[in-house]
Amino acid sequence: MILILSIIFFILLILIGKYRGFKTFIIFYSNLLLILLYIISMSFGFNAIINAIIICILASMLTLFGLNGVNVKTKASFKSIMIILIIMFLLTFIICRNANIQGFSTESIESIGGYSFDLNYNMTDLFIGMYLVCVIGTIIDTSISISSALNEVYLNNKDLNKKELYESGMNIGKDILNTTINTLFFALVTTFIGFMMWHSKANIGYIINYKSFAQEIIKLLLCFISSTLIIPITSYIAAIDLLKKNN
Amino acid sequence: MNKKIVIKYLIMFIISISIIVFVYNDYFLYDKSILHIDKIEESYVVDETTKEKYITQNITGTIKNGEYKGKKAKLINYTTTSGVFDEQIHKNSELFIDINGNLDNITNLNEVKRDKYLALLLVLFIDLIIIVAKKKSFKLLLSLFINIIVSYLSIIYFSKHTNTNMLLLYMIVSIIFITSSLFIANGKSKKTLAAILSSIASLFISFFLVYLVIKLYKHPISYWTLDYIEAVHDYKNFFYVTVLLSGLGAIMDISITIASSLSELIEKDPKIKLKALRKSGEEICKDIIGTMSNVMLYTCFTSIIPMTFLIIKNGITLGNAIVRYGEIELIVVLTSCISIVLAIPISLFISLKVLRGNKK
Numbered sequence: 001m002i003l004i005l006s007i008i009f010f011i012l013l014i015l016i017g018k019y020r021g022f023k024t025f026i027i028f029y030s031n032l033l034l035i036l037l038y039i040i041s042m043s044f045g046f047n048a049i050i051n052a053i054i055i056c057i058l059a060s061m062l063t064l065f066g067l068n069g070v071n072v073k074t075k076a077s078f079k080s081i082m083i084i085l086i087i088m089f090l091l092t093f094i095i096c097r098n099a100n101i102q103g104f105s106t107e108s109i110e111s112i113g114g115y116s117f118d119l120n121y122n123m124t125d126l127f128i129g130m131y132l133v134c135v136i137g138t139i140i141d142t143s144i145s146i147s148s149a150l151n152e153v154y155l156n157n158k159d160l161n162k163k164e165l166y167e168s169g170m171n172i173g174k175d176i177l178n179t180t181i182n183t184l185f186f187a188l189v190t191t192f193i194g195f196m197m198w199h200s201k202a203n204i205g206y207i208i209n210y211k212s213f214a215q216e217i218i219k220l221l222l223c224f225i226s227s228t229l230i231i232p233i234t235s236y237i238a239a240i241d242l243l244k245k246n247n
Numbered sequence: 248m249n250k251k252i253v254i255k256y257l258i259m260f261i262i263s264i265s266i267i268v269f270v271y272n273d274y275f276l277y278d279k280s281i282l283h284i285d286k287i288e289e290s291y292v293v294d295e296t297t298k299e300k301y302i303t304q305n306i307t308g309t310i311k312n313g314e315y316k317g318k319k320a321k322l323i324n325y326t327t328t329s330g331v332f333d334e335q336i337h338k339n340s341e342l343f344i345d346i347n348g349n350l351d352n353i354t355n356l357n358e359v360k361r362d363k364y365l366a367l368l369l370v371l372f373i374d375l376i377i378i379v380a381k382k383k384s385f386k387l388l389l390s391l392f393i394n395i396i397v398s399y400l401s402i403i404y405f406s407k408h409t410n411t412n413m414l415l416l417y418m419i420v421s422i423i424f425i426t427s428s429l430f431i432a433n434g435k436s437k438k439t440l441a442a443i444l445s446s447i448a449s450l451f452i453s454f455f456l457v458y459l460v461i462k463l464y465k466h467p468i469s470y471w472t473l474d475y476i477e478a479v480h481d482y483k484n485f486f487y488v489t490v491l492l493s494g495l496g497a498i499m500d501i502s503i504t505i506a507s508s509l510s511e512l513i514e515k516d517p518k519i520k521l522k523a524l525r526k527s528g529e530e531i532c533k534d535i536i537g538t539m540s541n542v543m544l545y546t547c548f549t550s551i552i553p554m555t556f557l558i559i560k561n562g563i564t565l566g567n568a569i570v571r572y573g574e575i576e577l578i579v580v581l582t583s584c585i586s587i588v589l590a591i592p593i594s595l596f597i598s599l600k601v602l603r604g605n606k607k
């Protein structure tokens with residue numbers, strides 16, 4: 001099944017994107033391998049958070065430099081991704097440590113009941129790592145969109161100063177934000193539909209404190225927050241870098 | 248910065264803080280008793296073979312609401328270092344408990360009070376949106392709000408009329424999603440019309456393509472690994488609904504990008520050649536596909552991590568774990584990627600028809 005769908009994806013990419021489509025395909029599967037690598041290295045006992053940060057750095061290098069080449073745009077994006085990773089790490093760490101959202105809740109007891117729970121591995125760390133890996137896709141997407149658009153703006157109008165460049169970066173970001181939030185919302189909405197159908201008779205007070213609901217909401221909100229926060233950061237860094245390179 | 252902006256942000260800040268303070272103290276809203284943890288005494292035993300720590304937590308806390316408000320209560324909690332299916336309680340956490348008369352020995356621990364963390368993130372998100380998107384933030388939050396309401400109503404409708412065809416219901420709902428989101432974001436214009444039509448067309452064409460592939464290629468799909476699938480009687484259709492909705496946002500992204508860039512090009516030069524239009528539309532989108540497919544991959548596929556990790560640790564190989572728990576997510580991700588790519592020619596075709604009319 002997966003093979004057939006991959007072949008369709010490949011053919012369509014080649015038809016529409018030609019050489020770039022081929023590159024996209026390679027990078028997509030390398031990213032998939034990265035996620036699998038992440039799971040394997042955790043199962044060998046490596047710390048999930050450090051692991052996640054390494055995977056995030058590799059993923060952004062792969063997608064930025066592999067897909068778009070090494071240049072001012074991608075370098076500026078890379079820097080801003082590193083900054084936002086630190087911020088998101090702190091935020092995720094605080095929330096996950098306090099909200100007790102590690103592990104599984106009672107719905108999954110049937111599917112995990114047969115397994116041993118004595119993993120000798122901290123599940124809180126695993127969830128922090130998972131959230132970091134989860135948000136990296138949307139961070140890269142938003143960041144590269146802004147820095148390339150800002151580069152175009154600068155090439156067309158070289159008289160702009162730092163503040164004006166930053167402002168136009170923010171303007172581009174506003175337009176992107178709407179569609180990004182839609183993309184993320186629909187990518188994750190079916191889990192909520194399933195959840196609500198499962199708990200259709202429960203009251204709201206019960207639902208909003210429920211573990212698996214909290215896990216999903218936190219995931220969605222972290223994706224939203226990171227894709228919003230990356231806009232000013234990338235605009236600022238790209239504005240500085242573009243001016244620095246040409247002076 | 249002028250005075251008006253300072254005042255605006257100050258008001259926003261005060262509202263945010265008061266919401267968070269409210270949720271941190273909303274004990275009176277709950278019927279269940281809430282226990283605030285004051286003190287924890289821990290002791291543990293280490294299992295020789297698994298090296299897992301079995302921790303016993305002797306917890307003392309104060310009850311925050313209901314008839315026992317202000318009274319002390321004691322509770323014993325058993326937990327492990329992994330915490331796969333148990334809760335390691337921290338100091339200052341708050342728990343929902345059942346009280347059966349004896350405050351010194353509460354056995355029933357329900358859930359941790361998590362609403363405050365959700366509120367914290369939600370307020371943070373809304374504030375960030377307002378700061379970053381300024382005037383556009385209202386439209387953005389409105390369209391998000393409408394999408395949430397529509398999904399909620401659809402769930403209510405479905406749980407009352409369980410005999411409805413779920414797939415059909417969500418096909419109609421997805422048209423509502425597309426129309427409302429694009430209309431709110433872009434207003435009434437030809438551009439919006441083009442984007443709406445091309446989103447609907449791309450959604451259904453790519454969905455039926457995948458539907459056909461799944462039907463023709465009679466490979467047994469392990470539907471049961473999809474989250475919450477047991478909740479729905481009609482589990483196959485729930486899977487198709489997941490496939491249908493997951494790529495929806497991405498498709499809308501592609502179609503609005505194409506529609507707005509084409510309408511901009513036509514506005515600047517009404518005599519522009521068809522071929523040139525098509526070429527620049529394609530160029531714009533080639534950049535999007537790469538990062539967009541990664542967004543879908545990272546946001547959707549990471550949800551398999553806890554499950555696959557658990558079963559790999561239980562001695563199952565990675566390959567088997569992926570086949571068991573990753574297949575369905577990967578199908579969903581690949582389908583959305585296919586619909587993203589397919590959306591490009593379809594949107595180009597429809598946008599050109601709508602925006603240029605019958606001109607050659």
